[in-house]
Amino acid sequence: MAGGTMVQTITPELRRWIVEQTVAGFSPESVLDAMVKVGWRQELAAAALEDSLREHRRQRGDGRGTGVAPVVVPARFQAVARLPEISLSPSLLxxxxxxxxxxxxxxxxxxxxxxxxxxxxxxxxxxxxxxxxxxxxxxxxxxxxxxxxxxxxxxxxxxxxxxxxxxxxxxxxxxxxxxxxxxxxxxxxxxxxxxxxxxxxxxxxxxxxxxxxxxxxxxxxxxxxxxxxxxxxxxxxxxxxxxxxxxxxxxxxxxxxxxxxxxxxxxxxxxxxxxxxxxxxxxxxxxxxxxxxxxxxx
Structure with a gap:
């Protein structure tokens, strides 16, 4: 990643970089901060982090037998199973x-x-x-x-x-x-x-x-x-x-x-x-x- 103007697209290269940084021992919060410092919008950086770590965890399972420590998605990136919600339909006024x-x-x-x-x-x-x-x-x-x-x-x-x-x-x-x-x-x-x-x-x-x-x-x-x-x-x-x-x-x-x-x-x-x-x-x-x-x- 480079500073200055950037097209904010979540690419496979970005996903690999996120996982590599996390596996290397950097906390997800520090990875997010690094992305924001070089110009990523916070909500987009958080989305990339969340998706990348979830996919990595899915592929690796819990990390056992891989030689790689499991990556834990931080609490602030974990969605709850159910929310208060107003039930709507397209024609409901x-x-x-x-x-x-x-x-x-x-x-x-x-x-x-x-x-x-x-x-x-x-x-x-x-x-x-x-x-x-x-x-x-x-x-x-x-x-x-x-x-x-x-x-x-x-x-x-x-x-x-x-x-x-x-x-x-x-x-x-x-x-x-x-x-x-x-x-x-x-x-x-x-x-x-x-x-x-x-x-x-x-x-x-x-x-x-x-x-x-x-x-x-x-x-x-x-x-x-x-x-x-x-x-x-x-x-x-x-x-x-x-x-x-x-x-x-x-x-x-x-x-x-x-x-x-x-x-x-x-x-x-x-x-x-x-x-x-x-x-x-x-x-x-x-x-x-x-x-x-x-x-x-x-």
Missing amino acids: CLDAGDRQVRVLATLSLPRVVVLGGLLSDEECEALIAAARPRLARSLTVQTQTGGEELNPDRTSNGMFFTRGESELVRRIEARIARLVNWPLENGEGMQVLNYPVGAEYKPHYDYFDPAEPGTPTILQRGGQRLATLVMYLNEPAEGGGTIFPDVGLEVAPQRGNAVFFSYDKPSPITRTLHGGAPVVQGEKWVATKWLREREFI
Whole structure:
């Protein structure tokens, strides 16, 4: 490989180089970093690494009897067997959410994104805001070094968490979500409500927990990895506040009652689920977020 402008094609030569580097003792993470440093886009480099190591492992079996140590695909490149998923067909415009019909406004394959219309009623949006308002505090983010929480300058909202099932309103919405995404209700984290005043934002980030961080094993004890996110819009700021996906040039407008769902089958940038909340320019923004885990969230 050479620096400068390059045609980013995953060739047999590149696959051999990846395997040779890994067999020689370089970690998959260091191979990925080397590719990125010479100009490869991270998601394409990760895809080449994942495919090459999987094929090598398939050809070599577990490495026994070959004189070659087995190559282990790192956790962040291993896809889960099953994901929360909204069942769609090409002609399906509405979804049965049990107590409500929800419209399909837009879909994207990579990343897997579904924009939903009318997931919540106006009355439910107002009720969530009213219940959350007295409990707001400066939003925290997960501290990946320890598994705890911390203030983060990239996240300038105020927020709170509802306990799962804590009220009739929360239970109704959680049951609706579980039906829509075909995922056990108990595998969901408690719903979080966030308020963004003028100028507040959440800079682009990933929702999964990075396996390379020392605090991740502690975080995963509560229900495994995050697999999907649902962001519900509770009001409409006068300007700004969209949900952005920088890797694919997508922005979802914050329209009251609507929602955006996206899933990620591995904790890796290859999922292209980098996303953020754009700054609020005028007014304020209220959203409710539901994260879905592998197992029961405790």
